Amino acid sequence: MSLGEMFVSGLSAVWGGGTMFLMVIVAIVLGTIFGALPGVSATMAVALGLTFTYTMGPVPAIVFLTAIYCSSITGGSITAILFKIPGVPSSAPTTFDGYPMAQRGEAGKALGVALLASAIGGLFSALVMFLLSTPLSKAALAFSNGDMFAITFLGLSILVVLDTKHMLTTIISGLLGLLLACIGQDPMAGVARLTFGQTSLLSGMEMIPVLIGLFAVTEVLKQTGAKKRLSADDGVGGTKGKVNTKMPSLKELLSIKWTLLRCSVVGTVVGILPGAGATIASFMCYTMENKLSKYPEKFGTGIIDGIAASEAANNAATGGAMVPLLCLGIPGGNAAAVMASALALKGVQMGPRLLNVQPEFLSATFITMIITNIVMVIVAIGIAKVFAQILAVPYYYLGPIILLLATIGSFSEGNFVGVTVMVIAGIFGIVVKYMHLNSAAIVLGLVLGGMCEKYFSQAFQKAHIVTSPMGFGDIMAKIGSTLFGTPIAAVVMIACILMLLSPLYMPLIKKARGKKA
Amino acid sequence: MFELICNCLLFVFLGVTYFTHVLEAKVPKSYLKNPNVMSPDAWPKIVIILLLICIALNIWKIIRKNKGNPEFSFAAFGKNTVAFLKSRMFIGMVILVAASLILEPLGFVVTAALVMFSYGMLLGAKKWWLLAIVAVVLGIVLHVVFSGLLSVNLPRGTVPFLRSFSLFLENLF
Numbered sequence: 001m002s003l004g005e006m007f008v009s010g011l012s013a014v015w016g017g018g019t020m021f022l023m024v025i026v027a028i029v030l031g032t033i034f035g036a037l038p039g040v041s042a043t044m045a046v047a048l049g050l051t052f053t054y055t056m057g058p059v060p061a062i063v064f065l066t067a068i069y070c071s072s073i074t075g076g077s078i079t080a081i082l083f084k085i086p087g088v089p090s091s092a093p094t095t096f097d098g099y100p101m102a103q104r105g106e107a108g109k110a111l112g113v114a115l116l117a118s119a120i121g122g123l124f125s126a127l128v129m130f131l132l133s134t135p136l137s138k139a140a141l142a143f144s145n146g147d148m149f150a151i152t153f154l155g156l157s158i159l160v161v162l163d164t165k166h167m168l169t170t171i172i173s174g175l176l177g178l179l180l181a182c183i184g185q186d187p188m189a190g191v192a193r194l195t196f197g198q199t200s201l202l203s204g205m206e207m208i209p210v211l212i213g214l215f216a217v218t219e220v221l222k223q224t225g226a227k228k229r230l231s232a233d234d235g236v237g238g239t240k241g242k243v244n245t246k247m248p249s250l251k252e253l254l255s256i257k258w259t260l261l262r263c264s265v266v267g268t269v270v271g272i273l274p275g276a277g278a279t280i281a282s283f284m285c286y287t288m289e290n291k292l293s294k295y296p297e298k299f300g301t302g303i304i305d306g307i308a309a310s311e312a313a314n315n316a317a318t319g320g321a322m323v324p325l326l327c328l329g330i331p332g333g334n335a336a337a338v339m340a341s342a343l344a345l346k347g348v349q350m351g352p353r354l355l356n357v358q359p360e361f362l363s364a365t366f367i368t369m370i371i372t373n374i375v376m377v378i379v380a381i382g383i384a385k386v387f388a389q390i391l392a393v394p395y396y397y398l399g400p401i402i403l404l405l406a407t408i409g410s411f412s413e414g415n416f417v418g419v420t421v422m423v424i425a426g427i428f429g430i431v432v433k434y435m436h437l438n439s440a441a442i443v444l445g446l447v448l449g450g451m452c453e454k455y456f457s458q459a460f461q462k463a464h465i466v467t468s469p470m471g472f473g474d475i476m477a478k479i480g481s482t483l484f485g486t487p488i489a490a491v492v493m494i495a496c497i498l499m500l501l502s503p504l505y506m507p508l509i510k511k512a513r514g515k516k517a
Numbered sequence: 518m519f520e521l522i523c524n525c526l527l528f529v530f531l532g533v534t535y536f537t538h539v540l541e542a543k544v545p546k547s548y549l550k551n552p553n554v555m556s557p558d559a560w561p562k563i564v565i566i567l568l569l570i571c572i573a574l575n576i577w578k579i580i581r582k583n584k585g586n587p588e589f590s591f592a593a594f595g596k597n598t599v600a601f602l603k604s605r606m607f608i609g610m611v612i613l614v615a616a617s618l619i620l621e622p623l624g625f626v627v628t629a630a631l632v633m634f635s636y637g638m639l640l641g642a643k644k645w646w647l648l649a650i651v652a653v654v655l656g657i658v659l660h661v662v663f664s665g666l667l668s669v670n671l672p673r674g675t676v677p678f679l680r681s682f683s684l685f686l687e688n689l690f
Binding site: 051052054055168169171172175176178179182186188189190191192193194195196197217220221222223224225394395396397399400401403404407408411416419420422423426427430431434435436453456457460461462465466467468469470478 | 519520523524534538539540541542543544545548551552553554555557558560561564565567568571572574575578604605606608609610613614616617620621625628629632633636637638639640641642648651652655659663667668669670671672
């Protein structure tokens with residue numbers, strides 16, 4: 001199927017006689033409100049959005065969730081600017097310049113820049129996703145199991161390096177995720193493992209209740225225990241429900257064109273890397289623009305460059321995160337992991353073959369991202385302008401509503417075990433917090449664990465074939481050719497090893513540099 | 518101290534799991550005949566061994582970091598535990614566990630109303646009567662929207678009249 005044909009097929013899939021388009025609009029409104037509500041992250045928004053997709057087909061489900069995902073990231077900028085509360089973590093850098101502008105009475109300008117930057121970042125990454133996915137999927141079909149294992153493992157390794165201050169606890173978290181993924185029957189021989197006699201665990205961990213528990217329930221519990229709860233009551237735009245919506249001029253927008261371009265590129269690349277996501281992209285681009293700026297001292301005082309950097313990057317990362325999901329079946333981040341789990345429930349396995357068999361997935365996702373990134377600008381302005389009071393909904397209503405939606409989402413498989421798992425996962429999330437573990441790494445380990453083991457076992461079986469029972473030498477040779485058997489696997493594995501060993505050699509390098517200086 | 522205790526418990530739990538629960542059924546003989554395959558317990562055992570090493574390192578790190586810290590004692594841990602058991606977060610956990618237990622017999626509508634009301638009060642709602650009205654209305658609205666309109670499965674309850682009420686709501690539209 002050519003790119004033009006895919007474009008048309010995507011349009012017809014998303015239009016769907018008008019009902020599907022209406023559904024996308026509903027998802028955009030929902031996503032923007034979810035994203036704008038303090039305490040509801042983009043992942044939580046997608047997890048809560050899952051509740052609405054249980055009766056949908058696979059294509060409508062991915063369209064609905066993609067629209068929620070993209071718009072929730074944008075929605076997060078509204079509260080970041082108006083109330084200095086990032087609706088989603090990736091909007092945190094937006095507060096640095098957005099809130100001072102709102103305090104000066106330039107909330108409209110700040111919102112305008114944020115929404116425009118979000119749209120440009122989102123559209124850029126959608127285009128990259130569309131152009132890159134087909135060739136990458138074709139290339140991925142030629143990947144060996146060893147290559148796929150190495151790429152999957154890369155996701156976990158990157159996560160470890162990104163959290164340099166807590167490397168050990170991040171490694172523990174990733175390994176815990178991998179271990180949780182082992183629960184149930186093993187993928188090759190079908191033998192029960194780690195079920196502790198519970199038959200409900202034979203089919204493995206119920207992914208969706210675990211994700212909902214870790215992201216939604218844990219957050220509500222954290223807020224319950226917090227001395228000062230997230231609240232939008234005292235923001236500059238929330239007190240009287242009025243927001244100054246004077247938009248930025250064309251001259252002002254043109255002055256940030258290079259910032260928008262740079263951050264869209266960097267955001268997309270960061271999004272593509274499995275494990276890195278919108279939050280890392282926005283912080284990275286904010287810092288980068290600060291360093292590249294002619295007036296770095298003005299960053300943090302309320303300039304549009306800072307807002308553009310953060311918002312273009314975090315929205316670009318959303319499109320980037322869809323690339324490994326659609327092409328390789330490897331989610332680029334937590335929200336993509338939730339989407340992958342939702343589609344797996346419907347019997348759809350993401351990966352290179354999917355785009356050969358059902359190219360409408362890619363085209364529908366692309367068109368949804370295009371529509372969402374354009375429509376959400378209008379929706380978000382409307383929400384910021386008219387519903388500023390709604391954003392100030394007290395947490396004693398919002399918290400329980402999140403819990404109820406989470407319960408519906410976990411029960412939707414018609415299984416009470418799902419609700420129990422959700423509650424346990426929610427409480428486990430609190431233990432994780434106190435143990436200073438990284439819940440994102442646990443989730444990534446859990447989601448990638450099955451794939452990691454499957455690819456490793458299959459590659460192991462085919463590598464260094466022996467005819468008699470293996471000795472130690474054979475095992476080592478088999479492991480060696482599993483991990484480094486092909487050029488791609490070897491390069492990626494060496495990169496992983498270098499990343500994982502970096503805590504050992506980086507201090508030595510720094511020390512040596514210090515001595516030279 | 519909580520961090521240390523959790524790490525120690527996790528270490529012991531994983532150690533026991535390594536020897537007792539990694540493999541819970543016999544591996545088919547036909548599978549074992551192939552010398553090239555990986556045993557089903559190999560992958561989880563590798564992960565557990567790596568975890569045990571990392572947790573041991575983490576325990577050492579925690580002890581070293583907290584040397585001389587007066588808060589790092591069993592007495593302080595006891596105090597903190599008592600404080601936690603009285604905290605809103607713990608009550609929130611109790612509400613959630615209770616909700617998961619009553620969901621099957623009472624169904625979604627009643628459970629949702631109870632969770633909304635009790636959790637709302639826990640989070641500091643001042644007008645209890647308003648919260649009670651919102652809780653009841655929300656329970657009904659969510660059931661109608663999800664079960665009736667979106668055809669999402671929701672528990673109806675095993676108590677006969679609550680079950681009938683849920684069915685009535687589902688057939689409203």
